[in-house]
Amino acid sequence: MKNPLRKRHLRELRTDAGKYIVIFIILVMSISFVSGFLVADGSMIRAYDESFEKYNIEDGKFTAEHRLNRSQKREIEAWGVQLYDLFYHDADLTNGSTLRIFAERTEVDRVCLMEGDMPQSAGEIAVDRMYADNNSLKPGDAVSDGSHEWVISGLVALSDYSTMFSDNTDTMFDATTFGVGVVTADGFADIPGEPVRCYAWKYLQTPADEQQEHDLSEDFMAYLNDRIVLKNYLPRYANQAIVFTGDDMGSDRAMMEVLLYIIIVIVAFVFAVTMTNTITKEATVIGTLRASGFSRNELIRHYMTMPVIVTLISAVIGNILGYTVMKNLCAAMYYNSYSLPTYVTIWSPEAFVKTTIIPIIIMTVVNWLILYRSLSLRPLQFLRHDLSRRKKKRAVRLPHGLPFMQRFRIRIITQNLANYLTLFAGILFANILLLFGFGLPMILEDYQNSLSDNMLSNYQYILSIPSDISDEDHRLESLVSGMKFLSDVETDNPDAEKFSAYNLMTVAEDDIRSEEIMLYGISPDSRYVHASFGPEDAYISQSLADKYDLEPGDVLRLKEKYKKDTYEVRITGVYSYEAALCVFMDRTRLNKMFDLGEETFAGYFSDTEITDIAEDHIGTQIDYQSLTKVSRQLDLSMGSMMDLVYAFAVVIFFVLMYLMTKTIIEKNAQSISMIKILGYSPGEISRLYIVVTFLAVIAFMLLSMPIVTRAIIFLYKYMILREMTGWIPIHLKPGLYVKMFVLGLLTYTLVAVLEYRRIRKVPMSEALKNVE
Amino acid sequence: MLTLKGIEKSFGEGAGRVTVLKNINMEIRDGSFCVLLGPSGSGKSTLLNIIGGIDTCDAGEIAIDGRAMSDMSEKELTRYRRRHLGYIFQMYNLIPNLTVRENIEVGAYLSDHPLDLDELLSTLGLAEHQDKLPNQLSGGQQQRTSIGRAVIKNPDILLCDEPTGALDYQTSKDILKLIETVNQKYGNTVIMVTHNNAIKDMADEVVMLHDGRIRDVIHNRVKTAAEDLEW
Structure with a gap:
């Protein structure tokens, strides 16, 4: 015979509909959201991971000073790579943004069409979907750089630009003021001016692991440097436009899960509190049932059934909504940040466990513990309504x-x-x-x-030092190049003030990311940094102090990027500057610290724009x-x-x-x-x-x-x-x-x-x- | 056979300690109708609760068919109550959102060989009310339901704690008749606690308690039918 007490469940549901409805809503909301998030996240990560093969994403790219001729290409490819042209123009559009325009790619870094059509004629362009969204552009609209106009034929995702980093040294991407697009080969040829000579490469033999990839990349760079004038060299693992998405996706999962479990625990306590009240109300019934031979476990099971069933039903409906409505919402959140290709929803056993099994376990355990305690009284105590554990309730x-x-x-x-x-x-x-x-x-x-x-100043220019300046094998040439560079980067702007700079990384700890810290060497009596630095002084910016809980007297440990060399800087002050994580010290000290040479400088502070230095010499403009x-x-x-x-x-x-x-x-x-x-x-x-x-x-x-x-x-x-x-x-x-x-x-x-x-x-x- | 030997029970501590049962010895035969009679505070309900395994004694021993209850674990006690006992209280303690029929089924669920539910419902006079909820019933009907819940599992012993305490004269008589019928029809041992002197006449044995002690035990050679009781 089935336990007749089970008939109470449906009736209780009816009489206490208000309670169950609100709990149901809150559970469905949280489970569907987290389930949708996990499914979207999982599916997106899969799509991202697969995109490397599906769209044949490059192993790296470099920019050459001059167009490579056929024999140079052959010589480079003899090293064990396949080269592909990836030329582009950066067009400053009339809407204030910069659009990086490529010719259509068919072999490497292929394009995923998201909406509309690929460009068919020279006047058409397919632009990045996210850039289009952020700038309210749609197929059929036109974009112009003042001299040239393109009609948008479709919206695309470029596999090597899942994140819109215009420059790899940027601290963050920006898909509003920077975007990418592809035009037909004819359309590309029509664009006036010399394109940026960018070449992508793929290793003929895929590296076995990250270490090997790193070593290969170093060797390949040295090989290239011996043969051509490199302007830029960027292996895939260091290319933020490609790897940032992968690093970032999945990082919110833990927070989402914690959020869900907090809600489940709260709901479990809500159930437990209401149930404890029910037990108080039904004390004599419970006493009678216990006296008649009902075991404590039977009653625990009885009172636990509804919370567990409600959680189960909420989890089922939550998952259905998660896989349908919420998944799209969460995917849209990713599409708001990243230019990802289209994805296919994949069933996630992990999402099922985390949004169904674990909530039910939490609900069961919390309720069981509370019920076990509440129902551990003797039958007589229930019959007498004596539910207090304390001997004498005063x-x-x-x-x-x-x-x-x-x-x-x-x-x-x-x-x-x-x-x-x-x-x-x-x-x-x-x-x-x-x-x-x-x-x-x-x-x-x-x-x-x-x-x-x-x-610090309205403009900060960080100079881009050509790689041939430090060529140990050709000292004379590098000396000449260096002198030429120094004269090229002198400015007549009276607002300009030189500073030295050196980039180091924070030392990664546990799961805390390592990040770049700029060390500024400030000229004495600076107009822009109002502090006088003694020979041992090092001030950290307010933001650096806030982020890492640092204060004067502490020692800041930093390391070289890709190297094991570490530096320790004793902090003597905090400079009120919140825009970047940096360290300020006397210029002479900084130059000495990194053997930069007494007169070396890395860039200029200026309140007015510097116009007399060639753009090629400016690496970053802050x-x-x-x-x-x-x-x-x-x-x-x-x-x-x-x-x-x-x-x-x-x-x-x-x-x-x-x-x-x-x-x-x-x-x-x-x-x-x-x-x-x-x-x-x-x-x-x-x-x-x-x-x-x-x-x-x-x-x-x-x-x-x-x-x-x-x-x-x-x-x-x-x-x-x-x-x-x-x-x-x-x-x-x-x-x-x-x-x-x-x-x-x-x-x-x-x-x-x-x-x-x-x-x-x-x-x-x-x-x-x-x-x- | 239910045997009680040297049962002692006290409540409280130190100077406030009150002994409610003092050296209780008695035997109750299977199938007999036993009334525990005494004024308030005489210890009769405590004794019933100890027999029912929902309270414990400080000293002495209770054995059912030779098996000592003091040797039983909590689980075994629950099993003992499940298999052998049926409880009827002064308050009916019905489950408010189950119908009459379902409330009785709660008792049936505890037994491997429950009585026939429909037959019991008509014995109890509840056939026409079987689909009503407790709050749609009179006090007498609710007590009948609680009797049904206790009886349906056909327990060896039916423990009744002042079952008519909250009922009027006529309803009380109806309930007593019903318990009498159950005792005769199903052969259960009935142990009933009451302070109503008149009820003793319907019992086989009357244990009279006073101040925690057995003052007298009466074996009625001739029982009065519940119908004929007057008070």
């Missing part, structure tokens, strides 16, 4: 001077401590989400606004646009997610407040009924039961603010340290807290209205009924 003494209503409210709080603790945990969690949802866009906006006042790339990109890629986070926080807020208030009122239905009989009006009763929760909500909101702030700063740092280079200072304005507070109160007001109706509905006969 009432908390309250001062008689306190007004009666206040004492009554305090009693409600002490009676429902578990409910209020769960509510507090929920408010904490929801506030973390809210602060994140509200805070991040504001942080980015503030950063962009404050940056213009915080730049201006407002380049410094805000990180924040603009974050804004773009996370903007849509912030709305989700924000909506989610409000839902969690509402659900928890609703459930906890509802449980408190249900638990006290008999008392409410009794005081109704005594003559209290529903308004007065609401002032007791609803106001007390209202006060608790206010207290919890206030109490949660400092905790939430610390949590957010911790999470933010954690995220930035592991997932991003650079730093955006986190300043949480008081207005944010006011916004959160008001939102919390508004949500509770809505709950209060619902609960007022519930109080009105409690019948007076409730108090007169016996246990049934």
Whole structure:
């Protein structure tokens, strides 16, 4: 015979529909989102990984000073590579962006057509999908560089530009002001001016591992240097436009999973608290069942069934939504950041385990533990309603001077401590989400606004030193080249001020990324860096101090990129500069430290544009646009997610407040009924039961603010340290807290209205009924 | 045969310690109707709970068919209650969202050989109410349901703790008649706690308790039918 108690489940579902519906919604929302995210992430990673073979992505590229002739190509290919032309023009378009235009590729770095058609005639162009989205361009639109116009025939993804790094030395990509496109061979030939002589290569024998790839690349570079004048050399593993996406994708998974599990645990506690109340309500029934021979495990199973079934159904529906609606939403988030090719959804067993099996396990374990404890009392204790574990339950003494209503409210709080603790945990969690949802866009906006006042100079030019200057084998030539270079990069701009610079990397620890730190050597009495540096002084920028928790007296350990040499810099001060992670010191000291030569310099600070140095000699130009790339990109890629986070926080807020208030009122239905009989009006009763929760909500909101702030700063740092280079200072304005507070109160007001109706509905006969 | 030897039970500690059962010795034959009679505080409910395995004694021994309950683990006690006991309380303790029929089925689920449900429903006079929820029933009907729940598993011993304590005169008599019928029809041992002196006349054996001790044991040679009881 099947256990007849099972018939209660469906009835309980009907009578307590409100509770189950909200819990169901919250579970479906979180499971579908995480499932969608994991599926999209997994499918995208697969598509990205497969794209290397599918689109025959290069093993590297180099730019030659001059076009290679056939015999040079043959000689280079004899080394063991296949070369491909990858010429391009950088066109400055009238919309303010730069479009890198390639001729159609058929052999290497092939193109994935996402929408429309590939260009058929010379006047047509297929542009990167994300660049088009960011600039509101669609097939049929025209783009122009002032002298030449192209009609967009289609939207594409270039396999070697999944991330829009215009220059590999850029700290962040920017798919609004930089994009790529392909035209027909004829169309390419029509573009005036010399194209950039870029060549892609593929090794004839694929390297076995990263180390071998690295070694091969070093050897190949040396081989090339002996034969041609190299302007740029970039192996695939160092090409951010190709590898950044792969590095970045998958890094949000852990955070998403943690988010889901926190929600599941909160929901499990909500179930547990409501169940504990049910057990209190049904104590005598439980006592009778136990006395009749029902075992504790049978009852635990009975009370656990609904939470587990609701979780299971939510997981199934959540997964269905995850694979359909949410997957597309999450994929869109990736497409907002990266120019990925089309993908095929793949079934993810990992997503299934993480969004179905683990939530059910969490729900089962939390509920089992609480039920095991609650039901461990003896049958007689249930029959006598003696559910307290403490031997003598004493009432908390309250001062008689306190007004009666206040004492009554305090009693409600002490009676429902578990409910209020769960509510507090929920408010904490929801506030973390809210602060994140509200805070991040504001942080980015503030950063962009404050940056213009915080730049060292309006322009910073970092010179590009030709590789032949340091050719040990041809000392005379390199000396001549060096002198020519030095005279070429002199400027007459009176605002220009020389500085030395050297790039080092932070030392990677655990899963914290290594990143580039620029060491500036500042000229004495600098106009742009207002500090006087003693021979031993080294100031770090405020952002470097904030990101790595450094302060004067600490030692900063840095290392050479691709080498094992490490340097230790003792920090003597923090310079108020938030735009980049860098170290400032005296120019002489820096030059000495890295054997650069006394008069060597790396670039110029200037408040006005320097126009008398050839563009070829300028490696990087740091201006407002380049410094805000990180924040603009974050804004773009996370903007849509912030709305989700924000909506989610409000839902969690509402659900928890609703459930906890509802449980408190249900638990006290008999008392409410009794005081109704005594003559209290529903308004007065609401002032007791609803106001007390209202006060608790206010207290919890206030109490949660400092905790939430610390949590957010911790999470933010954690995220930035592991997932991003650079730093955006986190300043949480008081207005944010006011916004959160008001939102919390508004949500509770809505709950209060619902609960007022519930109080009105409690019948007076409730108090007169016996246990049934 | 249920045997109790030297049962002692106290509550509280130190100066506040109260001994509620003092050296209780008795035997209850299979199939007999035994009434534990005594005023409030005489220890009769405590004794019933100890027999039912939902409370423990400080000293002494209870054996059912020679098997000592003190040797039983918690699990074995649960099994003992499941197989051998049926409980009826003053409060009916029905499951509010199960119908009459389903509440009785809860008892049937615990037994490998339950009685026929439909027959029991008509014996209990609940056939026409079987699909109602407890809150649609009168107190008497609810108590009948709780009797049905206890009886359906055909327990060896039916423990009744003041089953008529919350009922009016006529309903009480109806309930007593029903328990009498069950005892006669199914042959269960019935142990009933009551403070109603009149009920003793329907029992085979009456154990009179006072201040935790057995004051007297009466064997009724002639029993009065529940129908004829007056109080």
